[in-house]
Amino acid sequence: MTPNSTDRRTFLSGVAGTLTAVSVTGCLGNEAEPDEPEPVVDAAESLEGDTDPETWRDVDEIVFDGYVGGWVGVEPPAIDRVENPTLVLVSGREYEITWENMDGVHHNIAFWDEDSEVVEEYSTDGNETVGMVETLAFEATPEMEHYLCEYQQARQIGSVRVIDD
Known part of the structure; x- marks a missing residue:
């Protein structure tokens, strides 16, 4: 193997590892903090008004x-x-x-x-x-x-x- 192929292999392994970590973190982050429901209509800003x-x-x-x-x-x-x-x-x-x-x-x-x-x-x-x-x-x-x-x-x-x- 040439020095270039080792460097390339090391680089690609690093990229793959980073992408895997980002994917797992993203999935875990969504489970830990579920999204709040949002309005369906773009003109709306909230789903809750004042009911006092x-x-x-x-x-x-x-x-x-x-x-x-x-x-x-x-x-x-x-x-x-x-x-x-x-x-x-x-x-x-x-x-x-x-x-x-x-x-x-x-x-x-x-x-x-x-x-x-x-x-x-x-x-x-x-x-x-x-x-x-x-x-x-x-x-x-x-x-x-x-x-x-x-x-x-x-x-x-x-x-x-x-x-x-």
């Missing part, structure tokens, strides 16, 4: 952007840029929820109870036009468990927490 009842006491209008990947909160500030945020509503209070179609996919919004039934016919017709806005006036009732798009139930769904005044 005091933050919601003066709220009577809720605004969402509607995407096939999820609802993104716009107003109140407690849900700004939160994907499928939990809504904290006061039982018996009147609210308006407004949403804008952001992707041209057919969406609507409805409130469902624990049996997956629409509560008090609180559901919009829906639309598939980018920029089109729908508003639903409703009264918060203890039966409300979820709000969702009835066309994208797996991704566009959030919880409702109804509290007493």
